[in-house]
Amino acid sequence: IGARRAYHEKVIDHYERPRNVGSLPKTDTDVGTGLVGAPACGDVMKLQIRVDPTSNKISDVKFKTFGCGSAIASSSYLTELVRGMTLEDAGKIRNTQIAKELCLPPVKLHCSMLAEDAIKSAIRDYQNKNPGRKPTLGPDA
Ligand code: FES
Numbered sequence: 001i002g003a004r005r006a007y008h009e010k011v012i013d014h015y016e017r018p019r020n021v022g023s024l025p026k027t028d029t030d031v032g033t034g035l036v037g038a039p040a041c042g043d044v045m046k047l048q049i050r051v052d053p054t055s056n057k058i059s060d061v062k063f064k065t066f067g068c069g070s071a072i073a074s075s076s077y078l079t080e081l082v083r084g085m086t087l088e089d090a091g092k093i094r095n096t097q098i099a100k101e102l103c104l105p106p107v108k109l110h111c112s113m114l115a116e117d118a119i120k121s122a123i124r125d126y127q128n129k130n131p132g133r134k135p136t137l138g139p140d141a
């Protein structure tokens with residue numbers, strides 16, 4: 001077991017081949033943008049979703065993460081997870097689910113929290129832009 005094993009292989013895979021890196025046009029009305037920071041370390045994550053208004057499902061998703069390997073892996077995995085999901089389901093994703101999939105150690109839990117915050121923030125942004133659609137997150141979400 002070498003130093004490389006400090007990170008789980010799934011983290012390394014997502015870190016070396018991150019999925020869905022990029023940006024969507026922020027001003028499109030069907031695009032929601034989430035931009036969040038981790039107070040613990042100052043890392044920043046931008047996550048964008050495009051939503052199909054008829055099905056309320058996420059049709060496209062992109063991210064950019066300025067942060068550690070676990071944050072990049074968490075956002076990369078998250079983009080794979082939410083593609084095709086309804087906003088309702090995507091809003092229910094918990095960081096513990098991401099941390100479990102990637103086998104993140106406790107000290108890296110906040111990196112997966114960044115991903116949970118980012119998808120919630122993107123959903124909120126989409127809903128603010130499309131106020132006619134029924135809210136899918138609670139008032140305190
Ligand atoms: Fe430095 Fe996250 S604390 S990259």
Ligand code: FES
Nearest residue numbers: 041043068071111
């Ligand atoms: Fe801060 Fe990973 S160390 S997001």
